Amino acid sequence: MFTQNLHSHSTFDDGQNTIEEMALAAQAAGLTSIGISVHTPMPHPACWTIDAARLPDYFAEVRRVKERLRGTIDVFCGAEWDLHSAIAPTGFDYVIGSVHHIAIGNDLPCVDNTAEETRRIIRQHYEGDADLMAEAYFRQYLTLAKIDEVKIVGHLDLLTKFDESCAFFDEASPRYLAAATSAIDALIAAGKVFEINSGAISRGYRTTPYPSKALLRVISERGGKITISSDAHRVEDIICGFTDSAALARDCGFTELWRFDGKDFVPEPLNDM
Numbered sequence: 001m002f003t004q005n006l007h008s009h010s011t012f013d014d015g016q017n018t019i020e021e022m023a024l025a026a027q028a029a030g031l032t033s034i035g036i037s038v039h040t041p042m043p044h045p046a047c048w049t050i051d052a053a054r055l056p057d058y059f060a061e062v063r064r065v066k067e068r069l070r071g072t073i074d075v076f077c078g079a080e081w082d083l084h085s086a087i088a089p090t091g092f093d094y095v096i097g098s099v100h101h102i103a104i105g106n107d108l109p110c111v112d113n114t115a116e117e118t119r120r121i122i123r124q125h126y127e128g129d130a131d132l133m134a135e136a137y138f139r140q141y142l143t144l145a146k147i148d149e150v151k152i153v154g155h156l157d158l159l160t161k162f163d164e165s166c167a168f169f170d171e172a173s174p175r176y177l178a179a180a181t182s183a184i185d186a187l188i189a190a191g192k193v194f195e196i197n198s199g200a201i202s203r204g205y206r207t208t209p210y211p212s213k214a215l216l217r218v219i220s221e222r223g224g225k226i227t228i229s230s231d232a233h234r235v236e237d238i239i240c241g242f243t244d245s246a247a248l249a250r251d252c253g254f255t256e257l258w259r260f261d262g263k264d265f266v267p268e269p270l271n272d273m
């Protein structure tokens with residue numbers, strides 16, 4: 001049985017349900033712990049993040065739900081912290097480090113928005129060379145790897161969000177693979193845990209989770225650690241795709257999932273899932 005989902009959102013950011021509703025859904029799904037991972041504020045106005053002024057309320061509400069459900073499910077106060085976030089990744093029980101943007105001079109285009117925006121970024125900033133964009137995108141993980149508070153790597157290849165309909169990136173390209181592998185090596189050396197994230201499946205963008213099977217194989221061969229998460233934005237998706245993600249993980253050679261126990265990450269056998 002699955003025990004944990006560390007990537008979930010609530011009405012404090014772009015989620016549809018309250019923290020308590022998400023925690024109760026996790027409990028009903030048989031999980032023994034749930035992490036709420038609020039999108040931290042960006043330097044620009046963003047509809048998908050919490051406002052900095054509401055952060056104290058967020059901490060208080062997670063604490064309240066944690067106390068209310070104590071003994072039935074553990075509730076952790078996490079963050080999905082973007083590399084370009086406006087705040088430091090401190091004060092949370094754990095932090096997922098994600099890269100939703102590419103920094104290009106003063107511009108910060110988003111790879112998570114629309115296929116049109118991804119097309120525009122490739123054409124306008126990388127002269128139509130998708131490999132060049134991938135190299136710039138994955139290079140940012142070298143910075144993320146150095147941030148100690150970040151324990152989990154969120155949706156590693158988010159830039160491929162629209163690839164099932166638009167085929168922007170050639171994941172078999174040696175340059176693409178080399179860029180992703182450099183990022184993976186730096187993240188593994190820093191001890192980060194990679195998530196298998198099914199969020200784009202529940203929202204209809206993809207039929208497979210992040211990262212791609214090819215990159216998961218690279219992570220597995222190099223001894224990387226994984227967790228399975230749903231990036232749930234509503235109660236219905238609390239363990240969406242978990243069974244398929246576990247099968248994919250086994251197929252890629254993983255034998256363990258890494259579970260957060262409130263302090264550290266500990267392994268549990270994948271065969272039990």
Ligand SMILES: [Zn+2]
Nearest residue numbers: 080098154155
């Ligand atoms: Zn994200």
